Amino acid sequence: MNTNTEEKTFTRVAEVIEEDVPVEEMFLNLGPSHPSMHGIVRIMVRLSGERIVWSDVEIGYLHRAFEKSVENCTWNTAIVYTDRLNYVSPIINNVGYCMAVEKLLGITVPERGEYARTALSEISRIADHLTAVGAAAMEVGAFTAFLYTMKAREWLYELIEAACGARVTTNFARIGGICADLPYDFMDMCALRLPEVEKVVVELDKLLTRNRIFIDRMQGVGSVDAEHAVAFGFTGPLLRASGVPYDVRRVTPYSVYDRMEFTVPVGTTGDCFDRYLVRLEEMRQSLLIVDQCLKQIPAGPVCVDDPRISLPKKQDVYTNIEGLMNQFKLVMHNHGIQPPPGEVYVSVEGGNGELGFYIVSDGKDRPYKCRCRPPCFPLVQAIPYMIQDHMVADVVPVFGSLNMIGGELDR
Amino acid sequence: MVSACPFFENQYSIKMPTIDYKKLSVPYQTSVQKVEMGLWEKLYYPEVTRGLLITSGHFVRNMMIHAAHMFGLAKNQRGAVTYQYPEERRPIHRRLRGRHRLTKKPDGSERCTACLLCETVCPTHCIYIVPEEHPDPTVEKHPRQYEIDILRCCFCGYCVEACPCDAIRMDTQVQELSNWDRTRMVYNKEYLMRDVAGPGAPPKDDPPIWWLK
Numbered sequence: 001m002n003t004n005t006e007e008k009t010f011t012r013v014a015e016v017i018e019e020d021v022p023v024e025e026m027f028l029n030l031g032p033s034h035p036s037m038h039g040i041v042r043i044m045v046r047l048s049g050e051r052i053v054w055s056d057v058e059i060g061y062l063h064r065a066f067e068k069s070v071e072n073c074t075w076n077t078a079i080v081y082t083d084r085l086n087y088v089s090p091i092i093n094n095v096g097y098c099m100a101v102e103k104l105l106g107i108t109v110p111e112r113g114e115y116a117r118t119a120l121s122e123i124s125r126i127a128d129h130l131t132a133v134g135a136a137a138m139e140v141g142a143f144t145a146f147l148y149t150m151k152a153r154e155w156l157y158e159l160i161e162a163a164c165g166a167r168v169t170t171n172f173a174r175i176g177g178i179c180a181d182l183p184y185d186f187m188d189m190c191a192l193r194l195p196e197v198e199k200v201v202v203e204l205d206k207l208l209t210r211n212r213i214f215i216d217r218m219q220g221v222g223s224v225d226a227e228h229a230v231a232f233g234f235t236g237p238l239l240r241a242s243g244v245p246y247d248v249r250r251v252t253p254y255s256v257y258d259r260m261e262f263t264v265p266v267g268t269t270g271d272c273f274d275r276y277l278v279r280l281e282e283m284r285q286s287l288l289i290v291d292q293c294l295k296q297i298p299a300g301p302v303c304v305d306d307p308r309i310s311l312p313k314k315q316d317v318y319t320n321i322e323g324l325m326n327q328f329k330l331v332m333h334n335h336g337i338q339p340p341p342g343e344v345y346v347s348v349e350g351g352n353g354e355l356g357f358y359i360v361s362d363g364k365d366r367p368y369k370c371r372c373r374p375p376c377f378p379l380v381q382a383i384p385y386m387i388q389d390h391m392v393a394d395v396v397p398v399f400g401s402l403n404m405i406g407g408e409l410d411r
Numbered sequence: 412m413v414s415a416c417p418f419f420e421n422q423y424s425i426k427m428p429t430i431d432y433k434k435l436s437v438p439y440q441t442s443v444q445k446v447e448m449g450l451w452e453k454l455y456y457p458e459v460t461r462g463l464l465i466t467s468g469h470f471v472r473n474m475m476i477h478a479a480h481m482f483g484l485a486k487n488q489r490g491a492v493t494y495q496y497p498e499e500r501r502p503i504h505r506r507l508r509g510r511h512r513l514t515k516k517p518d519g520s521e522r523c524t525a526c527l528l529c530e531t532v533c534p535t536h537c538i539y540i541v542p543e544e545h546p547d548p549t550v551e552k553h554p555r556q557y558e559i560d561i562l563r564c565c566f567c568g569y570c571v572e573a574c575p576c577d578a579i580r581m582d583t584q585v586q587e588l589s590n591w592d593r594t595r596m597v598y599n600k601e602y603l604m605r606d607v608a609g610p611g612a613p614p615k616d617d618p619p620i621w622w623l624k
Binding site: 073076077080081144151154158161162163164165166169171179180183203206207210211212215219246251311314317318324327328331332333 | 452453459462465506507508531534565566575
């Protein structure tokens with residue numbers, strides 16, 4: 001009797017296993033609020049065992065109507081909205097927007113302003129890459145590397161705070177220049193902090209680049225060849241990792257980048273490991289650029305001296321009527337900066353790639369249309385292609401190497 | 412072709428550069444050093460030991476500095492980069508935009524003339540001013556009510572830049588803006604004119620560094 005039941009149970013379990021284990025595909029949600037989905041994004045995957053057979057990305061959780069909001073504010077106050085695009089490297093966004101409006105106005109920024117813009121853009125690019133590499137390393141298990149990068153990022157944010165008055169929402173650039181001259185102790189602070197950041201980059205290289213756990217997780221994962229990368233619209237470190245040497249700073253040099261000496265690192269296979277290596281090398285190059293900027297920076301004004309564009313000096317505002325009048329004229333509604341009607345497209349090399357601003361002006365004091373080309377958007381649309389036929393665990397390094405920034409993706 | 416922008420003539424005036432990606436090469440191009448998995452990496456332990464040496468080097472160095480602090484030595488070196496926040500504060504750069512304050516005239520009344528420039532320029536519309544005729548006939552206007560809704564403020568500093576009479580500054584360096592009640596986060600004129608005490612208090616009569624162009 002007993003033996004019979006045992007046999008029966010055994011066969012039943014075996015039947016169940018045979019019937020149920022080669023199951024139909026399982027649907028799994030990664031996100032929207034998952035620790036490895038930095039920002040808020042939802043990745044839906046359909047799994048056969050642990051293999052991904054289908055996937056899709058849902059974006060838009062951080063949509064703030066950037067483009068519509070900008071149409072409702074004046075040319076200068078729109079800079080505040082650009083801070084919130086890529087909130088890890090906001091200065092590049094400020095500079096990109098202001099360059100677009102300056103092209104519309106047909107003005108050139110004084111040398112010192114350009115150099116200060118370039119130096120601070122590169123500092124925030126290092127902060128962006130440090131975040132990307134550190135977070136990607138943390139997600140595959142290297143928590144120490146993450147802490148070291150955050151330490152270095154904090155030092156860079158201190159530099160940004162000294163120059164702009166805020167760590168993240170910098171509001172640094174103005175149309176025609178920058179908001180204020182660099183503080184007098186900025187060079188000393190840079191001389192103190194940038195070598196330490198370089199040490200952190202070297203340590204990061206030592207900790208990760210030849211570590212077998214890291215290589216096993218990153219190499220051969222999520223690779224995109226050059227043709228597909230171009231077809232998807234990749235730019236920035238991901239495109240360069242795929243082998244296309246496209247860098248806006250070199251291909252169409254803007255600001256003072258044509259006077260800088262730096263190299264464009266290019267990968268071969270375009271997998272996560274190449275992206276990591278490209279970012280690591282770019283941090284070194286950015287440190288070199290900051291060094292050159294601070295050595296070459298000339299004395300002089302930082303903003304154009306045009307009463308129709310930049311606010312007058314406080315000295316004039318307090319003492320004479322012309323200054324006071326210009327101050328009111330620039331701030332009052334329907335009286336501020338009024339570029340001629342036209343359209344421009346200006347792109348800068350952001351932390352994740354080509355950040356473009358397409359601006360249409362109808363001659364009034366606020367933009368008729370401001371379209372932002374976010375570098376993240378083409379990267380995120382390629383996630384299903386990158387993680388096809390990979391394991392579930394590979395989603396995390398692929399997504400980490402994209403460095404998706406929600407504010408920029410959803411705008 | 413349907414015109415998207417009816418107010419200017421030369422449609423599609425932007426010439427985008429055509430780039431052939433297959434032939435693209437830029438000066439100073441380098442390729443990253445690809446790491447092949449050799450015997451050294453496959454052995455796994457040497458690299459782990461090297462990583463451990465780095466991390467333990469940090470650990471020992473920081474521990475020695477902390478130990479030296481206990482004996483009153485090496486006070487100028489920091490053992491850890493973290494700050495023990497409520498007791499120990501991060502040194503803040505003087506340019507940091509903190510909570511606003513309204514500056515005062517020597518007689519203690521507000522310097523603001525209620526010109527409404529800060530209210531106009533504010534991107535978040537968080538400033539609300541009710542102007543009023545000043546009782547003193549030599550002064551034209553002054554604000555009867557001056558409110559800043561600090562919950563809406565984005566700390567861009569445009570109000571400080573726009574002010575034509577140095578009436579509002581953001582140099583208090585106060586960052587701890589919290590309250591149990593939302594209605595108390597709307598700061599009125601009296602609160603904004605109060606002298607700031609505590610660790611973030613600015614020195615009296617300091618020059619407005621932020622505005623120096």
